[in-house]
Amino acid sequence: MKSSAKSTAPAPYDCDVLVIGGGIVGLSTAHALTRAAPGTRVTVLEKEPGPARHQTGRNSGVIHSGIYYRPGSLKARFAVRGAAEMVKFCAEHGIPHEVTGKLIVATERAELPRLHSLIQRGRQNGIPVRELGPAQIAEREPHVRGLAAIHVGTTGICDFGAVAAQLARLAEDAGAEVRYGAELAAVDRRPGRGVAVRTSDGSVLRARAMVNCAGLHCDAVARLAGDDPPARVVPFRGEYFELDPAREHLVRGLVYPVPDPAFPFLGVHLTRGVGGGVHIGPNAVPALAREGYDWRTLRPAELGTVLAYPGAWRIARRHWRYGAGELRRSLSKRAFTTAVRRLLPEVTGADLIRSPAGVRAQAVLRDGTLVDDFLITEAPHTVHVLNAPSPAATASLPIGREVAERALGALAR
Template sequence: MARYVVIGGGIVGLATAHRITLDRPGAEVTVLEKEPRLAAHQTGHNSGVIHAGVYYRPGSLKAELCRAGSRSMVEFCAENGIPVQRCGKLIVATDEAELPRLRALHERALANRLPVRLLTPAEAAEYEPAMRCVEALRVESTGIVDFTEVCVALAALAEKSGARIRLGARVTGIASRRSGPAGAPELVVNSTAGEVVADVLVNCAGLHADRVARLAGVVPPARIIPFRGEYYELRPERRDLVRGLIYPVPDPQFPFLGVHLTRMIDGSVHAGPNAVLALAREGYSWGRINPREVADLVGYPGLWRLARRHGRYGLTEVRRSLSRRRFASSLARLVPELTERDLVPSAAGVRAQAIAPDGSLVDDFLIVDADRQVHVLNAPSPAATSSLEIAKHIVARLPR
């Protein structure tokens, strides 16, 4: 029976390990996670939204896997006793100039076969009385969950089926060899927790996925660029201003959805995120700077081309990052009663966004095959929503 090593203990890596144990009973599966806990980065720092698949190009992997994932994730949570809620969300146009984009989004959602409808201001107020808009798009199939709890369940199921999960196991080298003079080829993965020998490798390393690919001898077609998303929470006494999820109409040039308001599964309300270039791959604050990684960013032509193309947008995000007043002003376009006094800082996240050498943002999931290897090189949002379906997609293409 084949031996599999999965690098990365976030939701995509754990879902993949679990899927291997389901589809290939008896397989030897090892998960290597460099942190001392699971879901330590993107998975554990997101907004907990189960996306419906509104934003993604029809026929793309994001569109297909997100739509399927929004169903399978809810089913998985129900089967495993994880609190989940189908609350729906509103995407709102706050002025007339945004209406063409909102209506184009409505058409895209219909093309993606999603249950959506346009609402008048009065109809939208039935869902969110404190919100103001000129028109809104209601997306019924959006939900909320704690994806860290999903990871705990996936890990338990995988281990119950025989998988091994090694924490504190940062991968330091990957090599190919033959098991004897005329033996079959195998992969040797060295880590800070020891060596793992496998027949097949799956790279789900998120913020470090391109680096792991290079360790394995694969030249990634894009570079991971870290963007920090900063959040605030509403003070408990102001949470009643938001009943569910309120999003602005996004700019289609960017993969970021704009600062929005999200009621979490625990009842708290988060505001954000913005999107600023992080100065480390795990740069959760302005003070977290990794000089080597900054030099790597500065030396990448794709980043400079991206900056020339979208520098004004980036400057706006930096200003919002440095000013709670600006952040609150963006939210007040959605809910006018909100002020900066209603916001308290919350934990930030870092998005692993792949950027092509020409400066374009990779806008779909990017999964690359190599000899006995699969590398997930772009899996930002909606990867958590889609994780169970991404896992099926990966395992279907793995050699046995």
């Protein structure tokens, strides 16, 4: 550890707070703990050799405005606040970013009522929005076609992997320890004695409190701790393409379809990244492993856990038509191209180059309900982050403070 600050922890403890997971939420929590309570001994365990190797490092890099989220929800509050904080954080630390704004485009008349509902929701959340007609769409995105659109001025792009790495550095500079290549294997939690964990290499650490920010594995970590989480992770893979560099002029900024409110997925969209290039996607298909970034990656034990969960079957029965369309776009580049052409008519299959996929840790209740908001639960000596969906990266700074506050509360009890 880099800090010589004295701790109030009893001698048998290796640290005060042990954070499981080195993605952007776990690292933001560690950073927030060091700021809120200097001298608190914080250790982060991350099984990968570096930070942000999964959800954080495999998303589209969009700083979300918060326009989609139910007013008053944690997602709405954290996204609006977090977007402004993320832009400021990136500027302060020299992390590539840009406030680009984005268009949400209706391509069919049936989508117009949903577009108008989004306008009202955006205004309720305090987000500046502007309605556009076809001519105004063409002014901003000459190659995009639509009947109407919303321009959302506070949306941006950044490198969330770089943000996570900077949060790790700041936490370490303040005295935290971040251990990479440290995979959790067992948890022993006893009343009044804190938490002891064992890693896959046999190391044992004892902490006064544990914070579970394990992302794709968060429900498994909760069960290791002896808790019965109210939701289970059902992994969905999001598959992307990139636009051929010779055709990048077709997209100037960020362009989204009008989302279906029945699903937490935003649909196939167009995203110009901070490092150049245009990402197109994602679709959303069931993954065969929690880190199943392609159809070849299958982990029978993880898939068996999903198949044994009643909530997964209830999702399938309820949304099989939607799921069939997503599967078709996954298996057929022609079908994926057709979906893209709704927004960008000039694109062809030859213009699309397959890009690395991501996997989303979607929390699902036993009755098949997709958890649509952040889900944070508490148990003795433990805080579990059981659902941190998009816009978690955007909102990671306020989420980190929220989780840190709960962790400090667990220390006080």
